[in-house]
Structure formats: C-alpha cells, structure tokens
Amino acid sequence: METAENRAFFNQYREADETWLERLRRELNEAQFSFATSDAEVILGLAGPGSGKTCALVYRAAHLIKCGVPPQQILLLTFTNKAAEEMKERLGRLLASLPEGLWAGTFHSIGARILRRHAELFRRRSNFTILDEDDSSSLFKQAVAALSHVLDEEERRLFLKRGLLGRIISRARNSEMSIREVIEEEYSFALDYIPVVEELARLYEQKKEESNAFDFDDLLLRWLELFQEHPAIREEYRQRFAHVLVDEFQDTNIVQARLVDQFAGAASLCAVGDDAQSIYAFRYAHVGNILSFPEKYPHAQVIRMEQNYRSTPEIVALANASIAFNRVQLPKKLFSKNPPGEKPVVVGARNAREEALYVLDRIQALCRGGLSLSDIAVLYRSSYLSTELELALVRQGVPYRTYGGVKFLQKSHIKDVLAYLKVLHNPADAEAWRRLVLLHPGLGPATFERLWSALRESGNPLGAAISGKYAPARGKEGWASLCRALAELHAHADAGGGEGVDSLIKLILDCSYGQILRRNYPDQYEERMRGIERLAENASRYGSLGAFLESLALDDSLFEGDSEEEAAGSGSDCLTLSTIHSAKGKEWEAVFVIGLNEGSFPSRRSEDQDLAEERRLFYVAVTRAKRHLYLSTYWESSRGYDLLAGGPSLFLKELPRECFTPVLAEEAVWGF
DNA sequence: AAAAATAAATTTTTT
DNA sequence: ATTTATTTTT
Numbered sequence: 242m243e244t245a246e247n248r249a250f251f252n253q254y255r256e257a258d259e260t261w262l263e264r265l266r267r268e269l270n271e272a273q274f275s276f277a278t279s280d281a282e283v284i285l286g287l288a289g290p291g292s293g294k295t296c297a298l299v300y301r302a303a304h305l306i307k308c309g310v311p312p313q314q315i316l317l318l319t320f321t322n323k324a325a326e327e328m329k330e331r332l333g334r335l336l337a338s339l340p341e342g343l344w345a346g347t348f349h350s351i352g353a354r355i356l357r358r359h360a361e362l363f364r365r366r367s368n369f370t371i372l373d374e375d376d377s378s379s380l381f382k383q384a385v386a387a388l389s390h391v392l393d394e395e396e397r398r399l400f401l402k403r404g405l406l407g408r409i410i411s412r413a414r415n416s417e418m419s420i421r422e423v424i425e426e427e428y429s430f431a432l433d434y435i436p437v438v439e440e441l442a443r444l445y446e447q448k449k450e451e452s453n454a455f456d457f458d459d460l461l462l463r464w465l466e467l468f469q470e471h472p473a474i475r476e477e478y479r480q481r482f483a484h485v486l487v488d489e490f491q492d493t494n495i496v497q498a499r500l501v502d503q504f505a506g507a508a509s510l511c512a513v514g515d516d517a518q519s520i521y522a523f524r525y526a527h528v529g530n531i532l533s534f535p536e537k538y539p540h541a542q543v544i545r546m547e548q549n550y551r552s553t554p555e556i557v558a559l560a561n562a563s564i565a566f567n568r569v570q571l572p573k574k575l576f577s578k579n580p581p582g583e584k585p586v587v588v589g590a591r592n593a594r595e596e597a598l599y600v601l602d603r604i605q606a607l608c609r610g611g612l613s614l615s616d617i618a619v620l621y622r623s624s625y626l627s628t629e630l631e632l633a634l635v636r637q638g639v640p641y642r643t644y645g646g647v648k649f650l651q652k653s654h655i656k657d658v659l660a661y662l663k664v665l666h667n668p669a670d671a672e673a674w675r676r677l678v679l680l681h682p683g684l685g686p687a688t689f690e691r692l693w694s695a696l697r698e699s700g701n702p703l704g705a706a707i708s709g710k711y712a713p714a715r716g717k718e719g720w721a722s723l724c725r726a727l728a729e730l731h732a733h734a735d736a737g738g739g740e741g742v743d744s745l746i747k748l749i750l751d752c753s754y755g756q757i758l759r760r761n762y763p764d765q766y767e768e769r770m771r772g773i774e775r776l777a778e779n780a781s782r783y784g785s786l787g788a789f790l791e792s793l794a795l796d797d798s799l800f801e802g803d804s805e806e807e808a809a810g811s812g813s814d815c816l817t818l819s820t821i822h823s824a825k826g827k828e829w830e831a832v833f834v835i836g837l838n839e840g841s842f843p844s845r846r847s848e849d850q851d852l853a854e855e856r857r858l859f860y861v862a863v864t865r866a867k868r869h870l871y872l873s874t875y876w877e878s879s880r881g882y883d884l885l886a887g888g889p890s891l892f893l894k895e896l897p898r899e900c901f902t903p904v905l906a907e908e909a910v911w912g913f
Numbered sequence: 914a915a916a917a918a919t920a921a922a923t924t925t926t927t928t
Numbered sequence: 929a930t931t932t933a934t935t936t937t938t
Contacts, residue, residue, distance in 0.1 A: 321928080349928050374927090403923095457928050523926060623925045645926080653930070685916045715915080795928065822926045844925055858926080 261307050265300060272546045273297040276513075277304050281542035283505070285490075285534050286513035289575040290560070290864035291551025294513040295826065298488055299328055301511065302343075303335040305484055313342035316482040316508075318501075320489040320521075322347055322796035324826055328488070344482075348497050350795045352460035355467070359474065363455075363463055368787060370454040370663055370670045371794035374404070375656075377445075377456045379672055381406045384444035391437060400434075400441070410442050414458045415494050415525040451697070453669035461496045468503045479507035489826075490514030490534070494525040505538070516571050517564050520822060520858045522851070532571065549575050549864075551828050553582035556863065556870050559900040564860045566895055567853045583902075585863070587893055588873035590906035593629040593836075596875045599906035600833050601633050603871060604816065607831050614640065616830035618817040620862050622844060626836035627818050640813065645820030654758060654769045655776060659793065661749045662742070664727070665734050666786045668703035680757050681723055683716025692720070703731060726753035734786070742780035742789045746773065821862045831869035834862045838874050839887035852891075859892045872901070 265274055273293055276286050277300040288294035298317075306312055319325040325345045333339035344351060357367045372380070378401075385397050385406070392400070400406045409431075413423045420439050424431050431438065449456065455463065468475035485504045487493070491514035493501070504510060512534065519528045535541050549557050557577040564570070590596035604617055621627055624645060634641050657680060663673035671693060678689045692713055699705035707728040713720050729752050734745060750758075750773065758773075759766050783789035817829065836842060843855035863870060874889040 347928065371928095460928080521927075524928075625924065683916075687915055820926065842925095846925070 265304065269297065269300060270548065272544050273300065276544045276546070277301040279542055279544070281540070282509050283538040283541040284511040285541050285543045286511070286546060287543060287571065287573070288513055288515055288546035289549060289573055290515065290518060290861070291549040291828065292546040293550055294515070294546055295324070295328070295488060297546065298486055298511075298513055299331045299335065302332055302486060306336060306340055310484065311342070312340035314481065314483040315343050316351070316485045317343065317345035318348055318351065318485070318487045319345065320347060320492050322350065324488060347795065348500065349457060349460045352464040353791060353795065355464055355478070356455065356460065359467055362467065362471065364450055365453050365455065368453070368667045370452065370667045370673070371460070371791060372449070372454050372456040372672070373794060374407070376672045378404055378407055380445055380448045381441070383448060384441045387444055388437065388441065406438065406441060409438060410445065411458055412525065414462055415496055417495055448671070451669065452671045453667050461500065465496055465500055465503070475503060479504060482508050484509050485511070487512040491516050491519040491528055491531045492521040492526045493530050495527050495530070498527065498530040510538070517567070517573065517857055518825070518861050520825070520854060520861055522854050547573060547575055549577040550579070551867050552577055552864060553579050553868055555582055555584050556866050559585050559870070559896065560860055560864050562897050562900050563856065563863070563892060563895070567856055569853070582868045585870035585872060585901045586904050587901045588871055588904050588906050589889070590873060590875040592875050592877040595906050596835060596873050597630040597633040600630060600835060600871070600873065601637060601639070603833070604639070607869065612830055614814045614816045618819060618824065618829040618865065619833045619835060620819055620821050620824050620865065621834070621836050622821060622842035622858070624820055626841060630818070630835065634816070640815035641818050642815050643818045645823035652772060654762070655772060657757070658746060658749055658754060658773055658776060659790070661730065661754065662745065662786060662790060664703065665730055666790055668701070674702070677723060681716060681719030683719050684713065688713045688716060703727065707731060722753065742783055742786050743777040745786070746777040746780055821858050824865055825861055828865055828867055830867045832862070832866035833871045833873065835873050837872055837890040837893055838876070839890050842890055843892070856892060873906070
C-alpha cells in the first residue's frame with residue numbers, strides 16, 4: 242500500500258516538475274532513463290562495464306527522493322564500502338545535499354546495523370565484536386586444540402592448514418549446505434572427519450557466543466534468521482523500506498539473495514549487475530542469482546544497457562573478444578560509439594624488472610602527453626606482483642597509492658592498539674584479551690588461559706582485572722601494569738563519554754603500549770608510532786568507540802596506502818596501484834595490467850571451473866581503461882616461489898591478432 | 914611446564 | 929615482514 246502511495250506521488254510529480262525530468266532526459270540515455278524512472282515493482286538492470294549502471298542506480302534513488310519518497314524509506318545495498326560512499330556522494334551532488342536517513346552500505350554493514358538492535362535475540366549484546374579472519378582462525382585453532390584427544394598432531398595440522406576448517410564451515414553456511422554436503426562435494430579427502438568438523442563448528446559457535454562476537458558470515462546469516470524467525474521484526478523493516486536497490490548483483494551469494502527476497506512484495510526491488518563481471522566466487526558469489534532473477538520474479542522489468550560510454554571501440558573489441566571464450570553467459574553485445582583510439586598494446590618483457598621499467602617509461606610518456614598521474618592505474622591479479630614496480634616508482638620519486646593487498650590493519654602494532662580498544666568496548670572479547678596479555682613479558686598462552694577462565698567466571702572481566710584480585714603465578718609485573726593501564730583507560734573512557742577515540746589511543750600509548758612498542762621494535766619504533774598516530778587521526782572522526790571499531794572491522798579502505806603516500810602528500814596527484822578486485826567499478830584514462838603470466842594470471846591455484854572466473858577478472862581489468870590499455874607479461878621469474886612463470890597468459894595468447902599491437906619491452910627500455 | 918629466542922615458511926582475490 | 933615451527937632457557 243505504501244508503494245502504491247509512493248507511486249501516486251510519483252505520477253503526480255511526473256507532471257508537476259518538468260525540469261527534473263528534462264534533466265534526466267538530457268543526462269541519461271534511453272535505457273538509463275527508463276531504469277531511473279520505471280515504476281515497475283521489480284526491475285533488473287543488465288548492464289555491461291562502462292554502461293553507467295551505477296549512474297542509473299544513483300539517478301533512480303535521486304528520482305525517488307525528488308518524487309517525495311522519504312529518504313529513510315530507501316535501502317541501498319552495495320558490495321563495497323567504497324561504492325556506498327561514492328553513491329552517497331553522487332546522490333548528494335545530484336540533490337544539492339545528502340539526504341538524511343537514507344541507508345546505504347554493504348550487506349555486511351547493514352546487517353551489523355540491524356543486528357545491533359536485536360542482539361539479545363542471539364544471546365549477544367549490542368556492543369558485539371565483529372571478528373575478522375584472523376580472529377576467527379584463532380578461534381578455530383582453539384577449537385581444534387580442545388579436540389586434541391580425538392585428533393593426532395597431523396590431523397590437527399591438516400585442519401588448520403590454510404584455513405581449511407574455516408572454508409568448509411563458511412562454505413556450508415553461505416551456500417545453504419550442510420557440512421556433510423560440502424565435504425562430500427568438495428573435500429572428499431575429509432570424509433572420515435565429518436562428525437569431527439561438525440563438532441568443531443559447534444565449538445566455534447560456542448566460542449563466538451562467549452566472546453559476544455559475530456563473524457562476517459553471521460552478519461548476513463543472523464540477519465536472515467532474524468527475519469525468518471521473527472515475522473514481526475521482518476514486517477517492521479518491510480514497512481520501513483519501500484525501495485530496495487542493489488548494486489553489483491552478480492556478486493551476491495545465496496544468503497544475500499534471500500535477504501533481498503525478504504523485501505519482495507512490500508518494497509519495490511531493483512538490482513543492477515553484469516554476469517560477465519562476477520569475480521567473487523571465492524566468497525560464494527552465486528551468478529545464478531542474477532541469471533535466474535527474471536524467473537524468480539516473472540513480472541520483473543529487465544532493462545539492458547549495452548552501450549559503453551567509457552572506452553574506445555578498440556578496447557571494447559578486445560574485451561568482447563576475450564570474454565567470448567566464456568561459453569556460459571548471457572548473450573550481450575557491448576558496443577562503443579566513442580571516437581577511435583590507439584590499439585591496446587601487448588608488452589613482452591624478460592623479467593619483472595624490465596616490465597616495471599617499461600611501465601614507468603610509458604607512464605612518464607603519458608604524463609608528457611598531458612595526462613596526470615591520477616588518470617593512470619596499474620592493475621594486477623595478486624598483490625605481490627606489484628613489488629618490482631613499487632621499487633622503481635620509489636627510486637624515481639613517482640607518488641602512488643596502493644589498493645588491496647597487504648592490509649594496514651594486519652600490521653601487528655595496529656592490531657595491538659585495537660586490542661586495547663576492543664577490550665574496553667566489549668570486555669567479553671577473549672581474542673582481544675589474549676593479545677593484550679601476550680604482549681607482556683612473562684605471560685604466555687598457558688597463563689592467559691588460566692587468567693581468562695578466572696576473569697570470565699567473575700562475570701565482569703574488566704572490573705575483575707581492575708580490582709587486582711587476580712594474579713598469575715609468573716609474570717606478575719606485566720599483569721599488574723596491564724591492569725593499571727586498563728583501570729586508567731576505563732576511567733578515561735567512562736568520564737570522557739564524548740572525549741573522542743583519538744584521545745583514548747593517545748592514552749593507550751602513554752600508559753602502556755608506548756613502552757611495549759619501544760621494547761618490541763627498537764629499530765622501527767618511530768615508523769610504527771607514526772602509523773598509530775594516523776590511526777588516531779582517523780579515529781577522531783568517529784563519534785563513538787563502537788562506530789570506530791565497526792567501520793574498522795568492515796572497511797579497511799580507510800587505511801589503505803602507507804607511509805610512501807604520506808611522503809607524496811595525500812590527496813595530491815598520484816598514480817594508482819590496485820588489485821583488479823579492488824579496481825572494480827572504477828575507471829582511468831590509461832590502464833596497465835601487469836604480470837599477465839601463465840601461472841600468475843590465471844592463477845595456477847585455480848581449477849578448470851575457475852578459468853571462466855579468471856577470464857571475467859581479466860575482462861574487468863581491461864574494461865577499466867578509457868583510452869590507453871597496456872597488457873604486459875614476462876617470462877623469467879626473479880623470485881624463488883614465483884617459480885613457473887609459464888610464459889604469456891592464456892588470456893593474451895587466445896586474443897585475435899588484430900586486437901592489439903605487440904611490443905618487446907627491451908627495445909623500449911634498453912633501446913639507447 | 915612455560916616462556917623466550919631462534920629458525921623456517923608462507924602470500925589470490927575481500928566483507 | 930609476520931606468522932608458525934623448533935630449539936633453548938628459565
């Protein structure tokens with residue numbers, strides 16, 4: 242009914258304000274226009290890269306608001322936080338100001354937001370911790386240790402190796418399969434261990450509950466469970482959100498699709514995506530979601546957007562030629578009417594260093610030709626492929642920023658500081674306690690276990706620690722100093738209230754972690770200190786500790802890049818280095834895709850069925866380019882485990898000859 | 914028995 | 929460079 246009301250509003254508006262509609266007509270093409278203004282209840286936008294699907298989604302949201310839909314009735318689901326931010330910003334620009342009350346975020350962050358309000362239904366409190374992958378694998382390790390009477394050493398190692406256990410369990414949870422089914426289908430070597438894995442999963446759940454914590458999967462699954470088992474709550478949200486808009490639908494998994502389904506009937510649903518750009522199978526993305534969408538919703542209006550506005554016809558031709566090798570896909574004919582440009586260049590280099598020198602040389606040439614560094618990006622399959630280039634860039638003093646790859650958050654000193662904050666915010670967080678305790682000399686894992694079980698028994702771990710009643714047999718001084726620090730921090734956090742997270746971090750350094758840092762990293766003390774200061778700067782923008790920890794858990798893009806970028810002056814004109822996954826949705830005038838070697842890309846770890854996914858990844862990479870595209874490969878591997886650099890990637894070899902211009906790097910690099 | 918010190922190994926992609 | 933396995937020290 243509510244949607245009908247909105248629709249009435251909508252139609253009334255349609256006649257009332259011609260200028261907004263005129264603007265839409267001017268700025269959008271036919272398909273985008275009908276997408277943005279359609280009043281169908283279910284809409285699917287099938288759109289190729291560079292066709293402006295995100296743009297259409299933003300305009301649709303703006304249009305709804307222009308038509309009088311209150312912003313708080315709109316739920317905008319994106320795949321990355323970056324995308325959510327970008328949409329909000331574009332929406333703000335379109336409407337002159339950012340609408341208040343609109344919910345825009347990733348499935349995970351919206352899930353966290355909703356679950357904070359209903360945490361008690363899952364025996365959690367609203368200050369629950371969100372576990373990252375390291376945290377969960379640590380819990381798995383403890384669960385495995387608890388079953389040491391069943392598993393011998395070799396078996397224990399098997400399960401912990403490369404997160405096998407986590408992958409099995411996560412796979413089961415995200416694909417609506419039982420652990421038995423997952424093992425039977427994909428891990429047949431573990432058939433004998435099905436009951437063991439089931440028991441481990443139970444132990445893991447129990448540990449999460451004890452720690453008042455959710456992992457990433459919980460944020461989706463428990464959200465779904467909330468809606469399925471509490472119809473009244475579900476109805477509340479169905480009433481609230483009259484419009485649900487989903488970006489990058491091809492990357493949703495089964496649970497996420499079910500979450501969208503929960504709104505069907507009450508809200509108008511609208512999703513955009515491109516099956517050819519599905520690159521998150523490793524996170525259980527299910528392309529079937531987008532392929533079968535029209536069957537699930539027979540009344541859905543399907544709008545195709547096939548014109549590419551981003552790239553030259555030459556680049557589009559290469560992309561089309563490559564993706565055509567994937568047999569299972571929706572037929573699409575991406576085309577570009579842009580003025581022609583140069584053919585993409587395929588570069589062969591002897592080794593990574595020569596490749597780096599070539600790329601550097603071309604970047605400098607492009608800059609002389611009038612491009613600025615921010616118009617250029619270098620993309621790669623895996624983060625290690627960027628090291629040679631980074632060396633060359635630093636030598637030449639070219640400023641750059643990296644996306645994806647080694648995480649700022651994974652730096653140990655940052656995690657140490659965060660452990661203090663987590664203990665303060667959620668004193669049940671066993672992982673955080675463990676980290677803090679082990680920082681101190683004389684305190685090891687065994688002592689931690691004893692201390693922790695005592696603290697947990699008390700029902701108020703933080704209070705118990707501060708009271709000083711508990712003391713370990715060894716490492717008394719370390720424990721005492723930790724307790725003093727926590728007492729001080731707790732008092733400060735309590736008194737401060739709105740004091741700001743940054744002052745809390747400063748206090749952590751002053752009363753405890755400063756000395757520990759100096760002791761543990763005598764050589765890098767200064768550098769790491771600067772990293773923590775940057776953390777504090779970022780923290781100052783958050784109103785509460787909870788908000789800060791949550792956005793840290795769900796969005797590390799805040800901390801991408803590191804000290805190199807500082808030297809270059811942040812915000813200034815700089816080159817982009819990015820994994821292809823992190824480059825999704827972006828575009829640059831000139832794009833270099835490096836390390837296109839058989840074995841690296843497609844990754845040798847991928848199996849046959851993954852080859853299509855790797856090719857889609859290649860497709861995403863090349864379609865980031867507007868005018869200049871360079872694809873490079875090298876054949877001598879310089880590093881030990883980079884071994885088997887097996888010559889040019891299949892994705893280069895299979896390209897029709899007329900698509901590109903071949904070049905040998907040595908002629909350009911050593912030419913004179 | 915536990916913790917500290919030393920040696921070895923490990924890196925796809927991300928919420 | 930940081931986690932993880934192994935040895936040495938307390």
